[in-house]
Amino acid sequence: MLDSFLAAQMLKLLHAPICIYSREGEVLKAYDETEGRKIIQKEDFEGIGEELTAPYIHVDENGISFCLMQTEEKNFIGLGKVRIYSFQDEETRLYPYCEKEEFTAVILILWKLLAGQEMSSRQLWEKNIDIGAMLHEQVTKGIFEIQEEGRYHIPYTRELREYDSIRRGDIDALKRSMDEVYSGESGLLAHDMIRQYKNVAICKISGAARSAIAGGVNYELAFSMSDAFIRNMEENLTDPVKIEQAAREAEYEYAEMVHNLCKKQNNSPLINQVRDYVFCHIHEAIRVKDIAEHIGVTPNYLSEQFSELMGMTLKQYIIEEKIVSSEQLLKYTDYTLQEIxxxxAFSSQSRFSVYFQRKNGITPARYRKQYRNQDVKEE
Incomplete structure (x- = not known):
């Protein structure tokens, strides 16, 4: 049986009641206050078998979840109810939020304590989520319709050429690939027209991001850009032509990043680790000793190797990357110069202005004004 100390620690992770229930769903013991809170109800026990050989998880269409585990005394430990996805509306916000991974971890720990059995997260969810034969039926039906109607997808070789162009940073080859004339069409991913175009665009952007990563772009940067491209499309675009163009622009952006990277590319694992660290900590005060400690080398060795391989000091590289980041903030946000x-993570606004002007020849304020004036002219 679960003791009070362990329950108290689990409550901190779960953010929801943990109770002992009878087979009929009566609360026998509560490890936390349940008054006015969403807990497992008697009707939630309907359809549960006499014997649970693994944790039982129920998740509704809104992500509201609970878990039941049977004890040696044939009672049940119940966890929840909780919301395991961050999205919320007027109804779901009434439930405490426990991220799915944390919810899973609490269940697995308790199951180990109760049953002495270890189980992976994958095994747990596979035992609880069954989509039945629906998937196989839909796949069979889809293949039949394509064959019956004589439809064909866009040639796979054409897609390979497109993504290979991005991987190599070859913008001209990417344009040629896009201009190709071919038989076939994009797969039917939704019956709603706008949803169809958006789904196809998501596939293209996701593929382009991974091609850019294969070409040397920092994976965190590539994925963050992909998130932003897709989110912008989802929230702001409803015109199929603009959705298609947005996907193309994303592909061009990735290809150009690889192209620029290739011009100063160094395949040293040490340099790649430095790039990754600087990108992930760009909003922090980055010190050479911190990077060296993260990589596992001495600061002197790191500085010497970086200067030799890159033709600039590590400090210069850090400042340059921070200035590049500030340029994007100046162009695309309304943050003040002080905020940027x-x-x-510059020591002061004046120091930021000195470094910025040294790289661009103009002050940050002038840079923002020039960019926005240019934007107005293009419109």
Whole structure:
């Protein structure tokens, strides 16, 4: 049986009641206050078998979840109810939020304590989520319709050429690939027209991001860009032509990033680790000793190797990357110069302005004004 100490620790992770229930769903013991809170109800026990050989998880269409585990005394430990996805509306916000991974971890720990059995997260969810024959029926039906109607997908070789162009940073080859004339069409991913175009665009952007990563772009940067491209499309675009163009622009952006990277590319694992660290900590005050400690080398060795391989000092590289980040903030956000200086972790706004002007020849304020004037002219 679960003791009070362990239950108290689990409550901190779960953010929801943990109770002992009878087979009929009566609360026998509560390890936390349940008054006015969403807990497992008697009707939730309907359809549960006499013997549970594994944790039982129920998740509704809104992500509201609970778990039941049977004890040696044939009672049940119940966890929840909780919301395991961050999305919420007027109804779901009434339930405490416990991220799915944490919810899973609590269940697996308790199951180990109760049953002495270890189980992976994959095994747990596979035992609880069964989509039945629906998937196989839909796949069979889809293949039949394509064959019956004589429809064909866009040639796979054409897609390979497109993504290979991005991987190599070859913008001209990417344009040629896009201009190709071919038989076939994009697969039917939704019956709603706008949803269809958006789904196809998501596939293209996701593939382009991974091609860019294969070409040397930092994976965190590539994925973050992919998230932003897709989110912008989902929230702001409803015109199929604009959705298609947005996907193309994303592909061009990735290809150009690889192209620029290739011009100064160094395949040293040490350099790649430095790049990854600087990108992930760009909003922090980055010190050479911190990077060296993260990589597992001495600061002197790191500085010497970086200067030799890259033709600039590591400090210069860090400042340059911070200035590049600030340029994007100046162009695409309304943050003040003080805020941008702070976000990019410069010691002061004046120091930020000195470094910025040294790289661009103009002040940050002038840079923002020039970009926005240019934007107005293009419109």
């Amino acid at each position: 200086s702070s976000y990019c």
